[in-house]
Amino acid sequence: MKRKAWxxxxxxxxxxxxxxxxxxxxxxxxxxxxxxxxYIETLTDPSYxxxxxxxxxxxxxxxxxxxxDYEGEPALKGYVVRExxxxxxxFRAEKTLDAFLKEKGIPGxxxxxxxxxxxxxxxxxxxxxxxxxxxxxxxxxxQKYAVSDVLKDVSVQxxxxxxxxxxxxxxxxxxxxAKRNIIRELNARGCDVIAVPYDTKAxxxxxxxxxxxxxxxxxxxxxxxxxxxxxxxxxxxxxPLFGICLGHQLTALAAGAETYKMKYGHxxxxxxxxDLVTGRTWITTQNHGYAVDTESLPSFAKVRMINANxxxxxxxxxxxxxxxxxxxxxxxxxxxxxxxxLFDRFIQMMEE
Numbered sequence: 211m212k213r214k215a216w217x218x219x220x221x222x223x224x225x226x227x228x229x230x231x232x233x234x235x236x237x238x239x240x241x242x243x244x245x246x247x248x249y250i251e252t253l254t255d256p257s258y259x260x261x262x263x264x265x266x267x268x269x270x271x272x273x274x275x276x277x278x279d280y281e282g283e284p285a286l287k288g289y290v291v292r293e294x295x296x297x298x299x300x301f302r303a304e305k306t307l308d309a310f311l312k313e314k315g316i317p318g319x320x321x322x323x324x325x326x327x328x329x330x331x332x333x334x335x336x337x338x339x340x341x342x343x344x345x346x347x348x349x350x351x352x353q354k355y356a357v358s359d360v361l362k363d364v365s366v367q368x369x370x371x372x373x374x375x376x377x378x379x380x381x382x383x384x385x386x387x388a389k390r391n392i393i394r395e396l397n398a399r400g401c402d403v404i405a406v407p408y409d410t411k412a413x414x415x416x417x418x419x420x421x422x423x424x425x426x427x428x429x430x431x432x433x434x435x436x437x438x439x440x441x442x443x444x445x446x447x448x449x450p451l452f453g454i455c456l457g458h459q460l461t462a463l464a465a466g467a468e469t470y471k472m473k474y475g476h477x478x479x480x481x482x483x484x485d486l487v488t489g490r491t492w493i494t495t496q497n498h499g500y501a502v503d504t505e506s507l508p509s510f511a512k513v514r515m516i517n518a519n520x521x522x523x524x525x526x527x528x529x530x531x532x533x534x535x536x537x538x539x540x541x542x543x544x545x546x547x548x549x550x551x552l553f554d555r556f557i558q559m560m561e562e
Contacts, residue, residue, distance in 0.1 A: 215319045216345050217290060220338040220352035223330065224345055230294055231311025231318035233343075237355050238287030240339035241499065242328045244478030250279045251543055253310070256364035256387030257455065259285035260357030262339050263513065266328050266478075271295040273449055274303025275310040279543070281389040284362050285429065288341045289318040290327070308479035317341045326498040333472040336499060345506050360430045361386050361438070365408040372403040379421040379560050382406060386428030386438070386456050391541040393535070395553045396424065409437055412444035421560040422450040425457025432459035432469050432500055439463045445530045452560035455498055455536035461535045462526060468506040472522070475499035476537075479545035482518035483525070491518055492549050495542030502526065502537070532559055 215229030215439075242264040243252055249270050252263060263286050272295040289311060296306050311318050319341050331337065338352045364387035372393045376453075378400030383393065383431065386408045393403050404418055408428070414422040414424060423445055443464035445451060453461045459469050476496040484491045504513050514535065515525030526537040540549040 212344070215317070216342050217319050217322055217327070218340045218342055218345060218349065218352070219327075219330065219363070220349065221330070222349065225327070227319040228283070229317065229343065230308045230320055231289065232315045234315065234317050235340065235342045236262065236288040236317050237338065237340045237351065238333065239336055239355070239357050240264060240290075240327075241336055241475060242266055242324070242331055244480060244481070244495070245545070248479060248543070250276055250544060251281050253286065253289070254280040254282050254284050255389060255497060256282040256285045257427050257429045259360040259364050259387065261286055261429075262288040262290060262341065264290040264324050264327055265292075266303070268292040268324070269295060271307035272298055273300035274298030275305045275307060276300070276302045277304060277424035278302075281391060281543070282364070282387065284314045284316060285360070286316065287538055289316060290322050290324060290341070291318065291320050292322060292324045294318065294320045305365070331474050336475065353513065354547035357430050358434065361408045361428055361435060364429060366405050367407065372397060372405065372406045374400050374402050376400055377402045379557070380404065380418060381422045381424050382415050382418055382420040383424045384408060384410065384425060384438075384457070386426050386460075388426035388428075389509070389541060391543050392424065392426060392454065395541045395550065399553060399557050408435070412441045415445065416448060418497055420449055422452065422556060425451065425453035425461060425535070427457065427497070429456070431471070432456055432463060435460060446528065446533060449532070451533040452556040452558065453533070454541070455537060455539060458526065458535035458537050459500055459502055461528075462502040462507065462511070465511055465528065466508050467511065468503045469500050470500055470503055472499055474498050476517070479542065481538060482520045483515050483516050485525075487514060493546045494538035494549055495545030496538045498537060545550065
């Protein structure tokens with residue numbers, strides 16, 4: 211039997227739909243992603259901590275849930291789709307989307323005009339929302355919600371080794387909510403990966419005598435992570451360093467720059483990024499709501515890549531410090547893999 215549910219936005223918009231997944235309610239920051247495929251990777255991306263994710267693509271769940279494709283442990287609060295498929299067809303599928311959300315305690319709502327909600331978010335910006343079983347009279351709780359202090363929930367709790375089949379290098383991964391494919395890409399290139407918690411001190415990281423340091427993606431406002439920013443500042447220039455997404459933002463903050471919250475962010479597998487050095491444009495996968503203010507960068511930081519749609523910062527080189535960072539996901543699955551060469555660039559830095 212279908213059960214009614216409602217999506218309530220902080221601007222007062224109320225949309226009726228059908229509940230699926232966990233029979234519970236949630237409050238979160240409502241964001242949209244434009245991926246046409248890869249909903250498993252979206253659902254298991256730790257960078258969505260504290261958020262309700264809305265898919266603009268209308269049909270979700272048609273190839274079921276495949277655990278080997280997980281990027282991490284789900285951290286999102288809720289899930290919004292136009293239509294969900296409860297009869298998937300895929301030889302790799304092990305369960306349905308509905309069963310997965312029930313297992314993880316995540317409420318979903320279907321039957322929502324997701325394009326309409328996306329237009330609202332594009333016009334007014336990211337806003338808070340709730341998935342509820344009955345519309346409350348007082349919506350003030352939506353105004354009070356904020357995504358805060360989430361790294362501790364998505365980072366590893368203790369050091370963990372991910373060995374390569376044939377070790378050539380040792381890389382310490384500062385885990386702020388790392389996607390598993392970062393580790394897979396490094397392992398495939400002969401890197402033993404030591405994942406350490408987000409608040410690990412620089413001295414401990416360097417004690418492993420790493421050939422390089424990887425700063426991972428992750429959720430939340432980068433500027434609130436003052437301790438992590440301080441330790442990254444102590445690592446700059448010591449060994450080759452590669453930062454992705456949140457790692458990109460934290461490195462810029464450690465270098466003395468500033469970040470800002472975007473109107474509705476970049477989330478999807480179709481974001482164009484232009485390399486200012488080569489002139490080439492790449493189609494990338496992204497998931498972020500904050501960006502680096504290029505005007506605040508120090509002189510030793512060089513903007514390398516920008517978003518072709520809005521000119522926001524997508525990549526920075528720190529040549530004096532043997533460091534480079536990108537705002538997008540070169541390890542993306544599912545998504546374009548065109549920028550996987552950046553891992554090879556990191557390897558080359560370690561070789562040199």
